[in-house]
Amino acid sequence: MSYLFPLFAILFWAGNVIVSKMAASAISPTAITFYRLILALAIMGLFTAAPAWRNRKTLLRHWPKLALYGALSSALFQALSYRAAATTTATNMAILTALIPLLSMLLSVVILRDPLTLGMAAGGALSFLGLLYLVGQGDMLSVFQHGIHAGDGLMLLAAFSYALYGVLLRHWQVPVPAWQSTFVQSIFALLYMLPLYLRVPAAQAALDIQTMPLILYAGIFSSVLLSFLWIEGVQRLGPNRCSIFINLLPLFTALAAFVLLREQLRAYHLLGGAVTLAGVLLAQTVRRPLFGRGRRAALAAAKG
Numbered sequence: 001m002s003y004l005f006p007l008f009a010i011l012f013w014a015g016n017v018i019v020s021k022m023a024a025s026a027i028s029p030t031a032i033t034f035y036r037l038i039l040a041l042a043i044m045g046l047f048t049a050a051p052a053w054r055n056r057k058t059l060l061r062h063w064p065k066l067a068l069y070g071a072l073s074s075a076l077f078q079a080l081s082y083r084a085a086a087t088t089t090a091t092n093m094a095i096l097t098a099l100i101p102l103l104s105m106l107l108s109v110v111i112l113r114d115p116l117t118l119g120m121a122a123g124g125a126l127s128f129l130g131l132l133y134l135v136g137q138g139d140m141l142s143v144f145q146h147g148i149h150a151g152d153g154l155m156l157l158a159a160f161s162y163a164l165y166g167v168l169l170r171h172w173q174v175p176v177p178a179w180q181s182t183f184v185q186s187i188f189a190l191l192y193m194l195p196l197y198l199r200v201p202a203a204q205a206a207l208d209i210q211t212m213p214l215i216l217y218a219g220i221f222s223s224v225l226l227s228f229l230w231i232e233g234v235q236r237l238g239p240n241r242c243s244i245f246i247n248l249l250p251l252f253t254a255l256a257a258f259v260l261l262r263e264q265l266r267a268y269h270l271l272g273g274a275v276t277l278a279g280v281l282l283a284q285t286v287r288r289p290l291f292g293r294g295r296r297a298a299l300a301a302a303k304g
Contacts, residue, residue: 099276
């Protein structure tokens with residue numbers, strides 16, 4: 001039963017990728033990011049505002065870290081994802097998003113001094129080859145000749161932003177309940193987006209019958225319900241087991257994109273995506289330290 005929490009979270013995440021793609025031609029990326037934050041804050045405020053106010057001393061003590069969290073996750077990741085959707089496919093977006101666990105592990109080696117594992121090294125190399133094949137649309141050399149596609153580059157940057165966010169959460173371990181942390185992060189993200197939103201032409205920020213369903217999904221399902229399901233999943237299963245479910249994101253997204261967006265699955269999607277995700281899974285499951293010092297430390301920690 002506990003596995004249903006991360007499973008449905010990934011289903012909602014796949015829906016968010018589809019909504020991002022639909023929004024690309026309907027509304028400014030800045031505007032939909034701003035609107036979803038307002039809606040998410042209004043909903044979370046119903047059950048989080050009062051406890052957050054009572055806990056304001058702790059929140060004020062850690063506000064610089066929460067401000068950075070909000071910039072990396074609620075603002076930068078979402079805005080870049082919406083921007084990327086204008087020039088890449090939903091399937092590519094999902095595959096690149098699924099790199100977050102691998103990027104998190106590699107960043108943890110640098111920031112947290114975690115030992116580099118055999119799975120990270122081999123999985124990272126395998127995922128890199130898969131990505132070259134994917135973004136090169138079957139021709140790995142084209143990436144070196146013509147560069148990476150704009151949308152894929154933005155999505156890779158978004159994944160890096162979210163991975164850095166996850167590592168900093170572990171690094172600082174701010175003593176604030178998850179919902180209060182998410183609530184305050186969203187407030188900061190809204191402040192970041194406000195000056196950008198004010199510069200968006202009115203025609204690109206219109207609230208109408210086409211954009212309202214997209215904003216409602218983004219604000220309710222992608223922001224609040226997804227967060228609830230993921231937080232519950234992590235509490236019940238732990239972060240490592242939950243992260244494996246992210247590998248299902250490309251599958252769910254590709255199926256939804258085929259049905260709803262009429263996106264065609266190409267051979268390079270299947271092969272490049274499979275190789276990329278195999279690398280991510282390898283990094284998640286093979287935890288043997290690559291070097292002697294890290295191996296000895298891991299063995300000592302296991303005995304202790």
